[in-house]
Amino acid sequence: MPFYHKLGKIPHKRHTTFKKSDGTFYYEQLFGTVGFDGMSSLLYHCHRPTMVKEVLDSYDVSPEIAVEKNMKSYALNGFNVKPTEDYLESRVPVLVNNDCHVVLASPTKSQTEYFYKNADCDEMIFIHEGSGKLRTLLGNIEFSYGDYLMIPRGMIYQMEFNDENNRLFIVESFSPMYTPKRYRNHFGQLLEHSPYCERDLRRPEELETHDEEGDFLVKVKKEGMIHQYIYASHPFDVVGWDGYNFPYAFSIHDFEPITGRVHQPPPVHQTFETNAFVVCSFCPRLYDYHPESIPAPYNHSNIDSDEVLYYVDGDFMSRNHIEKGMITIHPGGIPHGPHPGAMERSIGQKETHELAVMVDTFKPLKLTKQALALDEGDYHKSWIEH
Ligand SMILES: [Fe+2]
Helix, strand or coil: CCCEEEEECCCCCCCCECCCCCCCEEEEEEEEEECCCCCCCEEECCCCCEEEEEEEEEECCCEEEEEECCCCCEEEEEEHCCCECCHHHEEEEEEEECCCEEEEEEEEECCCEEEEEEEEEEEEEEEEECEEEEEEECEEEECCCEEEEECCCCEEEEECCCCCCEEEEEEEEEEEEEHHHHHEEECCEEECCCCCCCCHHHHHCCCCCCCEEEEEEEEEEEEEEEEEEEEEEECCCCCEEEEEECCCEEEHHCCCCCCCCCCCCHHHEEEEEEECCEEEEECCCEECCCCCCCCCCCCCCCCCCEEEEEEEEEECCCCCCCCCEEEECCCCCCEECCCHHHHHHHHHEEEEEEEEEEEECCCEEEHHHHHHCCEEEHHHCCCCCC
């Protein structure tokens, strides 16, 4: 995050001796991104963070592609993804390219047996159903319905759920995920016209420091493989840290929609950016107030991007037969728009209760085998009037 945060105990000067009460040293780690050019934090561990005891078998979790070159609109029933006990096994990639993986998950159990880190991607975990605690080596964040958990690559974490009913919409991003640049000043502060500000971003607050040695399994995802490392010290043994590189949470319910006299384009809903896709939040809001405005979106050709909409809650004004947990994909190259009757229905309406997350990718997405298993059928023909 482009602001400073610190937790726990840190020495007065970086790169100087820092000792425990018994006179032995803490171990400093620089945790940086984008070479030495991106955001970084300095961590102080009870033990060396490098103590690999064993490397177990690695296994392949690469998505299996069913449609390599897609030019068809699809609607996928996301809630048909099977609830699965294990967090990593529960993650089902549905739409992928070299820039990002869109993943659905319905884990029923907390992660207790192992720790996880994604060495390739920042992870955005949108909490559609469920609540709990994101535990990380930099501290913990409570989460509940509507939260985006933003986890920079390399963060070791565990997901702790309060119960079995969890539905997650996850995006793994191979390039860093940031707040939109146009909402930031040259110091990185979010500006007055931003739909949210730093006050809405929840940083890690509770730092767990486990000064423990033993056998600790960390599953590391890299290049489509899960590598299994046994470390000799607890991954959450940080006594203090400071810097700019840390996980945070942002609730979609804290996004302040930007509205206008006539229909506002999708960029007003933008929440996060990368150099390969954007994430937008469609939130309950008052409709356009020009007396003759058409609140439904116009037909549009996003010729250069594939559009993924994940429907979270409320009424989906521009679509017929859409339910919670559904994903629609509208590929670049052909126009799409409101369903028959939706434009007419929207005229004179005062507000919408829709809640949805959109991911627009600049490169085409491929559909996985698991995505086709969720396919609703003839969505691509759903604009024909019957
Ligand atoms: Fe669209």
